Amino acid sequence: MHGLAKGTAIEAAAAALAQGEANGVMMYYALARLAKEQGLNDVAETFIESANQEAVHAGFYATLVGKVPKDFWQFVAGVAKAEYSGKTKIKAFADRVRALGLTAVADEMEVFAEQEWHHGVVIDELIAKHxxxxxxxxxWVCSVCGYEHVGDNPPDVCPVCGQPSTAFRKK
Structure with missing residues (x-):
């Protein structure tokens, strides 16, 4: 299934669906959070279920257009580096949020920062095993998100954050 839409009349539509479904994930999780804050736990659960389904849909269309490489391990290794980098960036942002007096928001962001680091650890464990x-x-390292790419040249676009090849520096 990987890349079957690439170079066909359906490529643009499949890519748009991948992005639309990814946006749907964000929207449904945001709605779930708002519903939970309002004590509507059953509504939140429904929105979370919808978000999970949208994530599956996004992955389907992304695979169809070849958004990630079929031989994905090198890509995944780069994602691990971006996850580790994410911890530092999110903690720095949490400090800025805390400075605005939004302590509860910053506290939650610090939990997210630790989760990002954990994602990197889990990916490294998968790589070690498989x-x-x-x-x-x-x-090549993306200066925006920390994604690492191995190859003679940087990728045309960072597969993690979408920055152009000019955002990469040689490591």
Missing amino acids: APNLSGGKK
Whole structure:
């Protein structure tokens, strides 16, 4: 299924669906949070279920257009680096939020920062188990999100944050 829409008349529509479904995930989780804050736990649960389904849909269409490489381990290794970097960036942002007096928001963001780090740890464990011999090569780091790419040249677009190749620096 990977990349079957690439270069076809349906590619743009499938890519738009992938993005639309990804936006739907964000929207439904935001709605669930608001519903929970208002004591509407049953509504929140329904929105979370919808968000989870939208995530599956987004992944389906993203696969159809080849959004991530079929041989994904090198890509995943780069994602792990971005997750580790995310901890630092989110903690720094939480400090700014705390300075505005939004302590509860900053506290929750610090939990998210730890979760980002944990994502990196989990990915590294998966790599160690399933792809321990990732090949070396030139390493390029996205200066925005920390994603690492291995190859002769940086990717045209960062697959994590969407920045152009000019955002990459050689490591």
